[in-house]
Amino acid sequence: MSELFDVNFIIGHFQYWLGIILMMTGLFVVVSRGNLVKKVVGLNVFQTSVFMLYISMGKITGGTAPIFTGNPQEVYSNPLPHVLILTAIVVGIATTALGLALIVRIREEYETIEEDNIQHLENAMQRKEDQDAGAMI
Amino acid sequence: MLVVTAISIVRVRKLFGVVMLSGVFSLLSALLFVSFDAVDVAFTEAAVGAGISTVLMLGTIALTARTEKKPSHSSILPLIVVTITGAVLVYGTLDMPNFGAADAPIHTHVAPEYFSRTPVEIDVPNIVTAILGSYRGYDTLGETAVVFTAGIGVVLLISGLGRRRKRKKTDVEKA
Secondary structure, eight states: OGGGGOHHHHHHHHHHHHHHHHHHHHHHHHHHOOBHHHHHHHHHHHHHHHHHHHHHHHOOTTOBOSBOOSOTTOOBOOHHHHHHHHHHHHHHHHHHHHHHHHHHHHHHHHSOOBHHHHHHHHHHHHHHHHHHHHHHO | OHHHHHHHHHHOOBHHHHHHHHHHHHHHHHHHHHHTTOHHHHHHIIIIIIIIHHHHHHHHHHHSOSBOOOOSSOSHHHHHHHHHHHHHHHHHHTTSOOTTOTTSHHHHSSHHHHHHHHHHHTOOSBHHHHIIIIITHHHHHHHHHHHHHHHHHHHHHHTTHHHHHHHHHHHHHHO
């Protein structure tokens, strides 16, 4: 555990920890807020911070962007995380769009985009159905 | 700065402000990607994250509601859950190599292979493009399939919005 208090170790890992703080902020929004649009924003924040974590792993100090410059001594950062994250960004916007479309549809059906209100409406509907079934018998 | 923006997203209750802040967040993260040498990722993030997703969210809040209700239950339990998850993740990073180290496993495994083969086999100066379009072309094809499916889903979900509204109105008038 002595390496935990090493200054080099802390500076070297601070970048990752900041990413994790951002991630947890996003997760907190998703878990604790009832508004559906805000949940989607939180999900986006979470997602972007995961991207940051990946990209920061690919960085080499003193390196440059992975585009050939013609200089054989050049150090390039790792291009593999970049490729993965490019794909992930595009897939992320697709899921965001789908989620927002679902929100529009939910609002149309329930007239609200707050989780609590939707839950109340659902419960009321369930009770009504139960009563109707009881009356039939 | 990113942390401050993220925290204000948690606090602000006007949805318009939240959406704008998420755009700011995306733009700041794009700047961060530039400083991490990921220029391709940076301009995709700036265009898609700060551009398209902000527009989509603005459209959604225009169709739904502008403000958020005050949360009804306390946020202590989510806070505990999030703190534990964060602690576990930080514990996971303890084994990781230092930021920017050139001898990390990620840089010594397959990456040098791509660097040496790209000029011979693909002959495109941008290695990210070479990998995305050629070595991992099937991934990109799968990604296109995902986007296509999502597009169909969105169209199916919100098509006929005006028609359904009109029908509802006539129902109300009849009753």
